[in-house]
Amino acid sequence: MSLALPEAEAPVRAADLAARAKINLALHVVGRRADGYHLLDSLVAFAEIGDRLALEPAAGEADELELDGPFAAAVPAGADNLVLRALAAAREVASQAHLDLPAARIRLIKRLPPASGIGGGSADAAALLAHVAAWHPALRAPLRQAGLRLGADVPMCFDGVPARVFGIGEAGKPVAVLPAAPTVLVNCGTPVSTPDVFRRLARRDHPPLPPLPVRGFPDVGALATWLAPTRNDLEAAAVELVPAIAEGVADLCEAGALFARMSGSGATVFGLFADDETSARAARDLAERHPGWWVAQTRLSSLS
Template sequence: MRLFAPAKVNLALHVTGRRDDGYHLLDSVVVFAGVGDWLTLAPSDALSLTVTGPRAAGVPADRRNLIWRAAELFAPGHGAAITLEKHLPHAGGIGGGSADAAAALRGLSELWRAAMPDDAAVLSLGADVPVCAAGRPMRMSGIGELLAPLPPLPPLWLVLVNAGVEVPTRAVFSTLERRDNPPLPDLPAEGWPDAAGFAGWLCSARNDLEPPARALVPAISEVLDRLNTQPGCLLARMSGSGGTCFGLFAEEGAAKAAAEELTGDKPDWWVAAAPVLA
């Protein structure tokens, strides 16, 4: 069994509050891109995890990996040989680990003919796992447990870029100027007529984590500056808590041309052009 774990991209992310237990309340527009990791599952007497692929370095193959912890949410006694083919940057703000865990949940449920773990158990793996398990464009709020489908989206392309500089998530959240920001602007019930209209709506939203991340990691500003200069880029912004950034494009050709130019200029950066998945 082979499963795709697509990159999760926060096109907008508002921090709207903080609970007494320290968890931040979010309001976010989440989509998935046609680039990601791959999982292969095979029957086995015991649970095992092997990590391969161009981004395997530093990815644990034991209980520290969310895939392993996802498997443990099912009743004990099951076995599976799981291989993770890692293509997304580790801790890159595009939900790589969460997408892997969500794919593992779907695949193991089928392999073991077992019911999916309940919502609370899935959320216990991390705030991004429920939306990754949904696997479609969503408005995500609360601490990640409240999901609502987005209105219909026009065809869109993304250029994802990561400069390879670690972004300290805890420090990003701790240096937020405000934690009680307004929620997302109203979403049009009928969706957006085209990519330009969607980009215009996104410009009225924000990523509240981008300013503190830029201050901590100047490379993010360099990436965004380069994306903003690419022909056809409608909007450039950081995804999630960083450090992967995205450029939003209406046309496949413009997105692929931008990715090719950036790869040529910055061969040490991770760059990928991909469609937004419906």
């Protein structure tokens, strides 16, 4: 028998949710499962910039989705949208606990470019699932597991903390300390197909990341030093598909980044800077040099 919760206890209530951009600071491909999924060892952080979800109870019995923001036209508005899929998954998990998840009206503000290696859709789905989990902590584990069925990035976005991530993305160990490093994100505007990138890999058995510092990273300089010998094993394959990725990395370095690299499977690249003034100047310079590119000044979230 289902239990319809009163509005004050309903798992989906009026809320304004942040879906922060995910950044793979380092990403090593260390193996491949029998089912074809690649095994990763990745240092993941989150930026302060991201999409936003505004939730409120729906007027009727059906879920509603409104898309807004600069990249609204680039994402599906129907049942294929990851937020609606996450809501359906959350409703299934809730029903198994004999809870009714009421219909919701969702306004999704898309500020992150799609198919760009910074987890936009995954972060949106994870924000919805985490919101439900916040009201019903007993559902947290099954909601996180449901997220994995939506995409390998969803569990790490669900956790939302800097972490070293293993497996296909479902396992993670939080980082003790991560600096709120000034960061510039750059995307040339060309979507990158993750399956196409993985198909182009020359090898899939790279060594894992080196050990993380026990006390974490006290400042951006320490983080950049640790990142220097690491890799993104997807970058070379992505550059073959979109050469402008390499241009973005070079431009960030030229603009004063302490470290720059592609995130995920691309095409977004990030640069870490010593201070906000330098990162702001770099963002202005890159936006002027590439008027058709997406350039965003932000900071790494220090939440852990």
